[in-house]
Amino acid sequence: MSLSVFITGGTSGIGLAMAQAYLDRGATVGICSRSLDKVSDFNHKNLYKYEADVTDKVAMEITILEYFSEHGLDYMVASAGIGYAKKKKIPDFDQSRQIYEVNVVGVLNAFEPAMKIMLKQKRGKLIAISSLAAFNGLPGVSAYSASKAAVKQLCESFAIDLKDQGISVTCIAPGFIDTPLTRRNHHPMPFLMDSDKAAKLILRAIDKNKVLYAFPFIISNVVRLLSFLPRGLYTRIMTRDSMNYSLKEK
Numbered sequence: 149m150s151l152s153v154f155i156t157g158g159t160s161g162i163g164l165a166m167a168q169a170y171l172d173r174g175a176t177v178g179i180c181s182r183s184l185d186k187v188s189d190f191n192h193k194n195l196y197k198y199e200a201d202v203t204d205k206v207a208m209e210i211t212i213l214e215y216f217s218e219h220g221l222d223y224m225v226a227s228a229g230i231g232y233a234k235k236k237k238i239p240d241f242d243q244s245r246q247i248y249e250v251n252v253v254g255v256l257n258a259f260e261p262a263m264k265i266m267l268k269q270k271r272g273k274l275i276a277i278s279s280l281a282a283f284n285g286l287p288g289v290s291a292y293s294a295s296k297a298a299v300k301q302l303c304e305s306f307a308i309d310l311k312d313q314g315i316s317v318t319c320i321a322p323g324f325i326d327t328p329l330t331r332r333n334h335h336p337m338p339f340l341m342d343s344d345k346a347a348k349l350i351l352r353a354i355d356k357n358k359v360l361y362a363f364p365f366i367i368s369n370v371v372r373l374l375s376f377l378p379r380g381l382y383t384r385i386m387t388r389d390s391m392n393y394s395l396k397e398k
Contacts, residue, residue: 150194151175152220154212156202156258157228159187161327162277162320165347166225171195173351178215180208181228202228202254212261223354224262226255226276226299235288244291251295255302263315270314275354276303278321280368283375287386296321300360307359320350321362323371 153170157163158179164187167177171192179187180198187197196219200211215221230250232243255276266272281289282296303319310317324340341364353361362368374382 151222152178153223153225154178154180154215154221154258154262155225155227156180156208156254157277158225159184159190159197161227162322162325162343162346162350163225163227164190165343166227166350167195169344169347169351176219178219180211202226202257203249205257205260208257209261212258212265216265221262221265221272223273223275224258224266226258226274228254228258229277229279229296231292232289237288239290247291248295248298251292252298252302255299259306263310266315267313272314273316273318273354273357274303274306274310275318275320278303278319280321280323280362280371282321283362283371284382284386304359316357318354318358319360320353321360321368322346322350323364323367 159181278299279296282300307317
């Protein structure tokens with residue numbers, strides 16, 4: 149029986165690249181998104197598409213159970229995520245709430261039905277896409293950093309709690325990956341990586357059951373180093389060196 153993988157946010161970016169990579173391995177793959185327009189030409193005999201909003205708990209449960217009943221479920225990948233196009237010192241709180249709903253509640257809504265299935269079958273893998281932004285409070289992207297930190301900590305706790313249940317948990321914390329989301333950015337993106345290359349690295353980390361995989365190597369080490377600094381020092385450094393963005397930016 150082939151591996152069965154379900155990916156939220158599987159119609160673009162990292163999620164789409166992972167879907168293709170798993171299909172290339174011979175897996176059965178389910179993907180979901182609010183709209184399937186972007187993948188109308190993405191077809192495969194082992195690919196199954198669903199329209200579902202990750203912020204809708206009921207819709208996600210129905211969708212995942214439908215996929216499971218027909219194809220089983222070995223891996224759940226919570227990849228759906230949104231962020232800011234422009235940095236802002238004064239946040240848009242409605243946008244911040246939306247970011248939290250998609251990036252954090254969306255992970256919970258994907259993991260909950262998947263976890264129930266995996267607890268019964270005593271096996272499975274839960275994977276969530278966080279970000280290097282999870283390691284520090286970054287200027288201008290407050291809710292994004294906070295939401296990705298929440299995902300990182302959720303996965304760490306789940307990895308401890310579920311270890312004796314036959315379920316492994318992996319948190320992926322990428323740097324800048326060339327996706328439709330990052331193409332909206334108006335700031336430099338050092339070590340920008342192609343999404344297909346990123347997917348190969350992510351799949352390798354999942355194969356190894358890594359609890360946390362942060363990459364690319366150089367920038368992830370810089371980010372980790374910054375996370376060890378006294379927070380007062382970190383704040384002074386980031387206040388001095390953060391990129392120019394206007395208080396009036398909308």
